[in-house]
Amino acid sequence: MNTGMSIIVRTITRLVYGLALVFGFYVIMHGHLTPGGGFQGGAVVASAFALLLVAFGAAGIKGRLNAHLLQTLEEIGALAFLALGFVGIGTAFFYNLLANSGSLFGGPVLPLGSNAGVFDAGGTLPLMNWAVGLKVMTGIAAVVIVMLIGARKEETE
Amino acid sequence: MNIGNLPFVVAALLVAFGIYTFLYKRNLIKLVIGVSLVETGVNLFLVALGYRTAGIAPIYTFAPAAKQMVLPTPQALTLTSIVIGLATTALLLSFAVFIHRHYGTLDVRKVKELRG
Amino acid sequence: MTALTQHAPVLLIAIPLLGAFGVPLIGKLGRGARNTFVGLIALLTAAFAGLLAASVFGAAGAPSLYVLGGNGFGVPLPSGMSIPIRIILETDGMSAFMALITALITLTGAFFSFSYWKDRSGGTLYYSLLMLLTAGIFGMELTGDMFNFFVFLEVTSIAACGLIGFRVWLKTSQEAGFKVMALYTLSGLFVLLAVGLLYGQYGGLNIAYLASALTGSTIDVVALGLLLAGLALKAGAVPLHMWAPDAYGEAPAPMSAVLVANSQASLYGLFRILFTLFGLTISVAALGWILIVLALLTIFVGVTMALIQNDIKRLIAYGAVSQIGYMLLGVGVGLAVSVAKPDYGFVAMQGGIFHMFNDAACIGLLFLASGVIVRATGTRDLNQMGGLAHSMKWTSVLFLIGAFALAGVPPFNGFASKFLIYEASFKLSPFLAVVAVLSSILLLAVFVKVFQAAFLGARRDGLPAEVPIGMMVPMVALALVVIVFGLFPGFFVDKIVTPAANALWYGRDAYIGLVLGGG
Numbered sequence: 091m092n093t094g095m096s097i098i099v100r101t102i103t104r105l106v107y108g109l110a111l112v113f114g115f116y117v118i119m120h121g122h123l124t125p126g127g128g129f130q131g132g133a134v135v136a137s138a139f140a141l142l143l144v145a146f147g148a149a150g151i152k153g154r155l156n157a158h159l160l161q162t163l164e165e166i167g168a169l170a171f172l173a174l175g176f177v178g179i180g181t182a183f184f185y186n187l188l189a190n191s192g193s194l195f196g197g198p199v200l201p202l203g204s205n206a207g208v209f210d211a212g213g214t215l216p217l218m219n220w221a222v223g224l225k226v227m228t229g230i231a232a233v234v235i236v237m238l239i240g241a242r243k244e245e246t247e
Numbered sequence: 248m249n250i251g252n253l254p255f256v257v258a259a260l261l262v263a264f265g266i267y268t269f270l271y272k273r274n275l276i277k278l279v280i281g282v283s284l285v286e287t288g289v290n291l292f293l294v295a296l297g298y299r300t301a302g303i304a305p306i307y308t309f310a311p312a313a314k315q316m317v318l319p320t321p322q323a324l325t326l327t328s329i330v331i332g333l334a335t336t337a338l339l340l341s342f343a344v345f346i347h348r349h350y351g352t353l354d355v356r357k358v359k360e361l362r363g
Numbered sequence: 364m365t366a367l368t369q370h371a372p373v374l375l376i377a378i379p380l381l382g383a384f385g386v387p388l389i390g391k392l393g394r395g396a397r398n399t400f401v402g403l404i405a406l407l408t409a410a411f412a413g414l415l416a417a418s419v420f421g422a423a424g425a426p427s428l429y430v431l432g433g434n435g436f437g438v439p440l441p442s443g444m445s446i447p448i449r450i451i452l453e454t455d456g457m458s459a460f461m462a463l464i465t466a467l468i469t470l471t472g473a474f475f476s477f478s479y480w481k482d483r484s485g486g487t488l489y490y491s492l493l494m495l496l497t498a499g500i501f502g503m504e505l506t507g508d509m510f511n512f513f514v515f516l517e518v519t520s521i522a523a524c525g526l527i528g529f530r531v532w533l534k535t536s537q538e539a540g541f542k543v544m545a546l547y548t549l550s551g552l553f554v555l556l557a558v559g560l561l562y563g564q565y566g567g568l569n570i571a572y573l574a575s576a577l578t579g580s581t582i583d584v585v586a587l588g589l590l591l592a593g594l595a596l597k598a599g600a601v602p603l604h605m606w607a608p609d610a611y612g613e614a615p616a617p618m619s620a621v622l623v624a625n626s627q628a629s630l631y632g633l634f635r636i637l638f639t640l641f642g643l644t645i646s647v648a649a650l651g652w653i654l655i656v657l658a659l660l661t662i663f664v665g666v667t668m669a670l671i672q673n674d675i676k677r678l679i680a681y682g683a684v685s686q687i688g689y690m691l692l693g694v695g696v697g698l699a700v701s702v703a704k705p706d707y708g709f710v711a712m713q714g715g716i717f718h719m720f721n722d723a724a725c726i727g728l729l730f731l732a733s734g735v736i737v738r739a740t741g742t743r744d745l746n747q748m749g750g751l752a753h754s755m756k757w758t759s760v761l762f763l764i765g766a767f768a769l770a771g772v773p774p775f776n777g778f779a780s781k782f783l784i785y786e787a788s789f790k791l792s793p794f795l796a797v798v799a800v801l802s803s804i805l806l807l808a809v810f811v812k813v814f815q816a817a818f819l820g821a822r823r824d825g826l827p828a829e830v831p832i833g834m835m836v837p838m839v840a841l842a843l844v845v846i847v848f849g850l851f852p853g854f855f856v857d858k859i860v861t862p863a864a865n866a867l868w869y870g871r872d873a874y875i876g877l878v879l880g881g882g
Binding site for chain 3: 162168169181185186
């Protein structure tokens with residue numbers, strides 16, 4: 091994987107990479123309204139990173155992503171998820187303290203039935219989506235990078 | 248169109264193929280593919296449990312008025328199972344990489360140092 | 364304090380998870396900070412386990428409920444009926460008992476690991492995996508929801524295989540890791556199939572709700588068969604035990620004990636499903652005898668395979684496999700007679716459940732001692748060791764205590780639980796007691812052989828020194844547990860084991876009633 095692929099693939103990757111990142115972040119952020127959520131969006135973003143790795147080889151991500159930075163971000167995502175679980179510990183673990191409260195993401199809980207989707211409601215759920223999305227995208231990207239680059243480096247020794 | 252029990256039959260076939268591949272193939276990567284086939288069969292079985300005839304997706308945002316929805320709980324179960332399958336497959340493939348580095352082969356009949 | 368006790372079930376799962384994700388960040392500050400952090404997390408977990416046990420056993424084993432994410436667990440439908448839909452953690456006597464076992468084993472394993480890994484680097488991910496495994500085992504033992512049980516089952520599978528294959532420079536550990544991971548995944552998928560079947564049939568995932576709705580139809584029997592196959596594979600019952608010697612033998616020594624706790628947790632899952640989920644809706648006599656046959660096979664095959672081993676860790680691993688058979692025998696006898704409920708059935712349950720605790724302590728002690736021996740002599744082959752008793756006096760005494768306790772010699776704790784099992788299984792069928800006693804004698808012979816090969820013998824040059832105090836303290840703690848539980852078994856049986864056996868034997872209605880009857 092030290093060499094990339096042909097020039098057609100590299101050009102298309104340059105065009106598609108930004109779109110894939112934006113789409114992935116959209117899926118993460120709107121998880122409480124439309125299909126998707128933390129894991130799905132995180133997998134889309136990680137596949138964008140993997141596309142970069144396959145098309146450009148190891149040189150494509152040198153200086154931009156390395157496994158250590160990704161592991162640190164992964165732990166921050168996991169700790170953020172657990173911290174959000176502890177927020178409502180007065181009632182129970184995972185209690186949705188922010189719903190219906192007027193503060194961040196605290197819009198009124200909508201009645202059941204078809205609606206136009208209010209981004210502002212949901213309490214701690216969108217925040218948990220972001221934490222899980224961060225963890226999944228950095229985690230899968232770290233796994234892909236270590237498996238491709240780490241393995242190849244051992245073989246050439 | 249009523250699809251009847253077809254998803255369950257396909258899920259059972261996938262599980263059977265996966266177990267056959269796991270038992271009778273020799274390459275380590277094919278064993279991993281066998282496990283992955285069994286996972287896919289179980290996931291299909293879970294999603295098919297929630298299907299209601301002529302149901303729509305269980306999402307309230309811009310939903311068409313007053314139609315029956317399919318059950319959302321099996322979809323959550325399947326999502327969890329897919330995530331677990333990802334972690335399992337990644338771990339199995341890492342072990343396969345290390346086995347190839349140590350033993351030089353991916354043939355499961357030659358990787359038998361632990362006996363007895 | 365009552366607020367802490369009320370939240371103890373979920374804190375037992377959340378605090379090890381916090382440790383697992385926080386260790387790599389704190390590990391950047393250095394080895395001392397990381398060891399202190401891990402030790403603190405382990406002590407906190409053990410303290411919460413003790414608090415939970417005190418509150419549950421203080422209430423005579425009555426189950427208590429913890430709802431994740433809300434006040435009540437029911438959502439009232441427009442028709443006025445209320446279905447339990449939130450994930451709950453339901454703790455009764457048996458769950459608290461298993462939590463005590465897990466806390467003891469992970470505490471001693473973590474503290475042993477501090478000095479075991481002292482001169483090697485890269486231990487941060489090891490502690491992360493250990494904390495993840497701990498969180499998974501506690502989750503399996505405390506949950507009241509079938510799919511939640513499956514999720515924690517898979518978490519423990521992945522963490523356990525990560526630990527088995529941790530030492531990537533050893534080629535046999537990679538082979539063991541691959542085989543064990545593939546088998547664990549298949550067993551988890553069988554469990555998921557069964558959960559899916561039950562959900563599709565009855566529309567709920569809560570154990571209490573399913574228990575009240577089960578009818579015993581064909582699909583239920585298929586689901587029971589799948590659950591039995593999956594969980595028996597993960598527990599290590601013969602004929603699905605092939606992975607066990609590889610797994611226990613190739614993992615680092617302190618982790619082998621935690622893997623035994625993992626197998627016992629899936630055995631707990633099997634008991635919970637048989638007694639509380641299915642109860643008397645199935646033919647318990649047939650099922651009990653299936654368990655008894657599996658148990659006899661496990662006891663016999665485990666001990667006979669241990670006889671021919673030259674590798675000390677695989678030998679103790681086969682010993683561990685055979686002890687799982689004793690637990691299955693005790694509870695199987697209880698299940699087989701649970702319609703008429705004679706007295707000896709309850710005694711058998713007490714014996715089987717008490718043996719889970721004793722086996723965990725003895726096997727933990729033996730694996731830690733074997734880790735010490737392998738580290739000191741540099742080899743795992745019994746033929747190349749000898750004369751260690753001259754220089755490693757403490758280790759030889761501790762190993763002897765563990766070996767005698769496991770083989771069921773008085774006055775150690777193995778004798779107390781095995782005696783209950785012998786007595787009760789004799790009343791059901793004398794053949795069972797004969798096989799059990801003979802296998803205990805064979806196990807004693809095996810360990811005498813091990814002791815003679817490793818410790819006795821002429822003094823020779825270059826004998827290794829005694830182990831440092833960091834590795835000695837956990838072993839002495841486990842040996843104290845072995846001795847104290849052996850000298851006062853009646854006290855511990857009354858306080859701890861009887862509520863646990865009650866929860867399985869009589870407690871099905873209380874378990875269901877807590878969720879459905881009251882709210």
